[in-house]
Amino acid sequence: MDNPGKFYITTPIYYVNARPHIGHTYTTVVCDTVARRQRMMGCDTWFLTGTDEHGQKIERSATAAGCSPKEFADRVSGEFRQLWDRMKLSYDDFIRTTEPRHVRGVQALFRRLQERGYLYKGSYSGQYCVSDELYVDVAEPGAPCPECGRPTETVHEENYFFKLSAMEEPLLKLYTENPDFIRPDARRNEVISFVRRGLRDLSVSRTTFTWGIPVPGDEKHVIYVWLDALANYITALGYGSDDPSDKARLARYWPADVHMIGKEIVRFHCVYWPAFLLAADIPLPKSIIAHGWLLFEESKMSKTRGNIVRSETILDTLGADTLRYFLMREIVFGSDGSFSFDALVQRFNSDLANGLGNLSSRTLSMITRYFDGEIPYPSSGARDASDDAIAELAQQTIADFHAQFEQFQFSRALETAWGLVAAVNKYIVEQEPWSVAEKDDQDSRARLATILHTSAEALRIVTALVHPVIPESTARIWEQLGLGDIGKLNLRELTWGQLPLHTKLGKVEAVFPRADKSTIERMQQMEQERAAQTAVAAITEPTEQQRTPETPHPPAAPQPAVAAANDTITIEDFTKVELRVALVKVAERVKGADKLLRLEVDLGTETRQIVAGIAKAYDPEKLIGRKVVIVANLAPRKLRGLESQGMIVAASLGDDGVPVLAGFLEDVPVGARLK
Ligand code: MSP
Secondary structure, eight states: OOOSSEEEEEOOOEETTSOOOHHHHHHHHHHHHHHHHHHHTTOEEEEEEEEEOOSHHHHHHHHHHTSOHHHHHHHHHHHHHHHHHHTTOOOSEEEETTSHHHHHHHHHHHHHHHHTTOEEEEEEEEEEETTTTEEEOOSSTTOBOTTTOOBOEEEEEEEEEEOGGGGHHHHHHHHHHOTTSEESHHHHHHHHHHHHTOOOOEEOEESSOOSSOEETTEEEEEEOHHHHHHTHHHHTTTTTOOOHHHHHHHHHHOSOSEEEEEGGGHHIIIIIHHHHHHHHTOOOOSOEEEEOOEEETTEEOOTTTTOOOOHHHHHHHTOHHHHHHHHHHHSOTTSOEEEOHHHHHHHIIIIIIIIIIHHHHHHHHHHHHHHTTBOOOOOGGGOOHHHHHHHHHHHHHHHHHHHHHHTTOHHHHHHHHHHHHHHHHHHHHHHOHHHHHHOOSHHHHHHHHHHHHHHHHHHHHHHHHHTTTSHHHHHHHHHHTTOOOGGGOOGGGOOTTOOOTTOBOOOOOOSSOOOOHHHHHHHHHHHHHHHHHTOSSSOOSOOGGGSSOOOSSOOOOOOOSSOOGGGOOOHHHHHTSOEEEEEEEEEEEETTEEEEEEEEEEOSSOEEEEEESOTTTOOHHHHTTOEEEEETTSOOEEETTEEEOSEEOEEEETTTTEEEEOOOSSOOOTTOEEO
């Protein structure tokens, strides 16, 4: 990490089938912190993030949301970007895989692999996991994916194949010769044993869907989504472009210094990506660093589990720095860590409000009170061992903090910095500057000056060190210290004793207000409201056309995930409801009722007419041929003179109750019962 020249760091590009949550925020904050620190060390830094927008998963989510994949991707990609901007993340570029620069670059890479003889056409028959966008090795059709447990789909197609098998030896050589290529070691060992078990050629195109980048010259194929996605790390710099400024950027920043990823995508980054690059004769990234998962109630946060925490909830209550500090301090980098609102508030109060906040406000307010807002200078005659101990500890803190940070031990580095905060707070209590101030003799005045100078200098050091982690609040403390723009500081030069003479403080005010139980309750309440709005696996924000539906059998209002004990029903109650899969044969608008559609659905044994209030959310043409779920034993009722012989099942989104039809990822027979 300590390269004084250039530094290029990337996050994974995030799928747009899920809205951003604090799991995504975690990776992005880690990269942002590292990038900020590299810049403060005087390094020419490039920080890339973005969104991964192609593939069957996104295509299906878009269909479920009733919009085109591009509209869908625009919306969710926009949300990621808005959140990162709201958090003032310091990315230099945000790549979207639907951008022309990326499409051009991926096609150039594909052609290059072809020209170098690494691609061939063959036919593939096997199981595919749509969720992981991965071909898997399972015994039976439909068997669960070994990665995520979801059912796989059978795929028979003619594909382009990449000669991954030819890369086994070069990859093993790479891992052996570059022990830092994959970090931490546990991940490296996993990858090595995976490759040692043998690599089979990889299918790198698909013909069964169209939402992807066409294979150049053979456009019925789209390029495999992981080849498309991984290439972002070079296309964003300009790979595939003839423009001189793109070429210069690519030459300047590639190879990447760090690809930061979550542990579940290690194989793609540590096996496929270097294999593609080796085959294309493009230099390899220097390191791939995998972190653990952020867990909520012991399981990985995911949309499917419905245990997501949104960053916005924390930003709206305690601010971005609190979230950043928590993520960097509480999670031991590389291991899984848990999130809870209680732990967040506890960290905030103990470390930020009581720790750094208290040090800052008591030091600065005493300088205001006793020295008219000008940082006093220490006099050598008034120094004692306690001041020297603080100076020594500060020097040691600088050295340890840097060393730990360089090793990605963020939590330990912060613990080190807060060791200094605690020591100075203790020093202030022991030295009792307020009592010294009561004495009016010259020696006491010199002693008071020394104590407050020592405290201010230690505060300056901690503030500088942790600026990459909590940039907003440290910038404010820096200004209050009268030091101006913290952005101008070179961290490499930070050392004890640099406080300029006659520094006049800026306006002193509290940086971290205290939080209490009501803050936790407020956050939990906000989360519940957000969860209710996003209670389904599909996209949430209604488009203009999706607003104000009228539902004859309105989808139920969003319910808490677990019903209160006295609201439970027995299994017998549930089995009274006959839910069945039905195929839409006819769908048309109902004259004079702009919210209603008349459907004819095939139940296998009979055809039913259903009148559904989904016209604002679904075009009738798009529903024909779609499998839906209906309540088949509901008493018929009339709507606009038409008999509705059942009810279509939909999730209800947002305050407007926008319906999203229930469906299946796997193929299901018409008439199948849900139980
Ligand atoms: N699109 C692929 C990556 C392609 S990179 C060429 C993808 N996207 S994703 O949206 O699923 O994002 C995965 C990444 O988000 C993880 O690798 C991790 O960086 C981050 N996280 C998502 N959920 C997370 C947690 N619960 N905890 C920690 N990180 C998490 O995979």
